[in-house]
Amino acid sequence: MRKSIIWLVCVAALAALPHLLSFSQQEILVVLVINILLVVSYRLMTLTGEWSLGHVVIMGVGAYTSALLTKNLGMYVPVSMILGSLMAAFVAFLLSFPLFRMKGFYFLIGSFASAEIIRLLWKRFRDPFGGPKGLKLIDGLPDINIGPIHIDFFEPTHYYYFAVIVVAACLWILWRIERSLLGLTFHAVHWQDKLAQASGVDVRRFRTLAFVLASGFAGVSGALLTHYIGTINPNTFDVELMVFVLTWAIVGGTATFYGPILGCVALTVLNEIVLREMGFEQARPLIYGVVMIASILFLPNGLESLVKRGVAAWQGRTGGAGAKEKTP
């Protein structure tokens, strides 16, 4: 009962949010929603203990695929988005063969190198990828006209609602996966792959599965982005964005599902609202770097640890007995 009220409030807040913002802030909001899916999908892959530097390029695979399918074949946009996501997952599956021969640091470097190769292919081949200039005039989501209802997705607010629904559905899937026995297996592979394997877990297979799943959802975020901004090029998915994803994850913390979301929202607010309005835009990477180092030094468990402490303190104050009952 209380839960459903909380959910209702959340839905109402999400629905009302764009109406409280200016037009340019609405545009940022759409990108924020897309970035949340990007960073949460990234966390799924980190569950098995591997940190990749190719995640945003995999996102780009989803973006390019969906854009090309609509541009060249005139495919209906939601279908092209699904195919873009599948393509991102498929590319990750292919990459897993060389990459999962490596672990830790070598995996990190390997993922970076293979991502750069994909970016080079985009730059090198004008046909079909458009070369360094990339793709322009990518179709948006087609309008919906049912009787008196007319929805035009060039309107940021409308696209925002579409993105929120898609991202919420994806987050629900990611959440279910994490809480399932499958998620437990991912954790097991991370913490002690020797023991997991001795218990019959095909470690390589589950590492690959986490990588492929995370990439599929990164592909969705790429497809959402491409049909919103309408133009992409190899630099849309460059190292700078990858550093942002890492910063969101590290500043927010990766121990919980919501940690990376906190990091993404907090830094986007800092970035767009504070820095841009104050005219510090040029110094963005510098400031991100400072924020990342400061958070590693002073908040090593991320923003999520603040939330945990806050909740614990709140429970301790309101119902000391109730809180104690839970931990015998």
Place this chain on the structure above:
Amino acid sequence: MTTPLLQIRDLTMRFGGLTAVDKLSFNVERGVIHGLIGPNGAGKTTTFNAISGFYKPTSGDIILRDESIAGLQMHEVAHRGLVRTFQHSTLFAEMTVMENVLVGTHMEFPPSIWNALSRQDAHDRSGAEAKAMEALDFFGLTGFVDTLAGELPHGHQRALGMAVALACRPDIMLLDEPFTGMNPEETKRMMTLMQKLREAGLTLLLVEHDMHAIMGLCDNITCMSFGKLLAEGSPQEIRNHPDVIEAYLGGARHVA
């Protein structure tokens, strides 16, 4: 006569120039507790690692029932009913005791994306938790279900390692020094539990340096030294074997 459950044939394991296991052969009969002993550095852990698929043997063969498992990976060996524990408490320290044992039920309740998103997950989870509880109950760990494995006392950690292995429902369990870190009372209780496992039809192969435990528990013993087979037989025969006495009294203080 029935064929042995596990046959080790001319097993050799070399690390660079060092031959840790040298043409070792022995059989483990079905339904027995079999001890593998020898001075420190004799190659017992290496033998376990080669049998369980953690290392790929340099040469030789390992036959489980009537199938060669030499060179298979550890999870493939586990799927064939051979599960091992590790010498040092190797656990998922950051996970709860229950979650640790749930990983042991992985083979019986294989997870998949489809299961995760459907009702199958709740169904599997309750089945897996019931199986995990059985294993925890057997080792007297039901009171620690929500404790983080890393925070358990050392003796309990050893027991948890065995509970994870038991949850895999193996035919044969390889236990590497299961009594280390246990006080005499815990050791005694663990010995009783191992006898119960044998009565239930499980085969145990164990490395142990507690001679008292080994002699009281094992049906057969294989003694190795410098990677080679030294002697084998019943506890009585081993106790009085001149080569074994020599190996233990001559130099090597730690007897395992």
